[in-house]
Amino acid sequence: MSEIDVRIVDDPAAEVASLLVDVACAGGHVALSGGSTPKRAYQLAAAGDEDFSASTMWLGDERLVPHDDSRSNLAMVRASLIDPLPEERRPHVMPVDTSLGPDAAAAAYESMLRETLGNHPRLDLVLLGLGPDAHTASLFPGKPALQETQRFVAGVPEAGMEPQVPRVTFTFPLINTAREVVFLVSGADKADAVRRAFGPEPDEAAPAAHVLPGAGTLTVVLDEAAAAELRR
Numbered sequence: 001m002s003e004i005d006v007r008i009v010d011d012p013a014a015e016v017a018s019l020l021v022d023v024a025c026a027g028g029h030v031a032l033s034g035g036s037t038p039k040r041a042y043q044l045a046a047a048g049d050e051d052f053s054a055s056t057m058w059l060g061d062e063r064l065v066p067h068d069d070s071r072s073n074l075a076m077v078r079a080s081l082i083d084p085l086p087e088e089r090r091p092h093v094m095p096v097d098t099s100l101g102p103d104a105a106a107a108a109y110e111s112m113l114r115e116t117l118g119n120h121p122r123l124d125l126v127l128l129g130l131g132p133d134a135h136t137a138s139l140f141p142g143k144p145a146l147q148e149t150q151r152f153v154a155g156v157p158e159a160g161m162e163p164q165v166p167r168v169t170f171t172f173p174l175i176n177t178a179r180e181v182v183f184l185v186s187g188a189d190k191a192d193a194v195r196r197a198f199g200p201e202p203d204e205a206a207p208a209a210h211v212l213p214g215a216g217t218l219t220v221v222l223d224e225a226a227a228a229e230l231r232r
């Protein structure tokens, strides 16, 4: 990786939707982010007439709740990106088995990755969000999943913020081998986290500052409000 491509744009969701469409149309393997910010990007991606049927979508992190629970990242992804598409243009989606405990669910998801992509899985695109505490995926400050050096998916028995449910998360060893990593961040409440993660002096304690794809690109797509502290 050479440097971070920071893009401050009027409509970050549209920018990310177009990056997602490109990879999905090419039949890529994509890790989708959860939370609320990506919803509009997913809706925009699904609004065109592109065919995503050759692509595979993974969840970069998931909350261990039933798939129809309002806190489920898969539920958000289905509602915004999958269900709006006609069946023949839908991507293949890889759900986390949320009936298991965090460690077992993580191990099962890692097996799915290895079966699909081999023992050195490399995703084409990893989409990420950023929390106000600078967490990304379910890699929360001070939690053991941050230290993972071997596993590609880790169990997170205790989340660092709401919703306080156990999670599974992709780890740095997987995220940092991706071909493309893209953060989508908007809103003034994220400005401090953006500075800590992507500013000139990254804060070691900010999980997102450790996203450094060694042989891939890192793009950070922001609105003006989220970028405010970068410009001071």
Ligand code: 6PG
Binding pocket: 033, 034, 035, 036, 037, 038, 061, 062, 063, 073, 128, 129, 130, 131, 135, 136, 137, 138
């Ligand atoms: C999750 C996430 C998480 C999210 C950030 C931002 O499942 O919670 O994937 O990392 O991207 O917390 O969330 P918002 O977009 O809701 O602010």
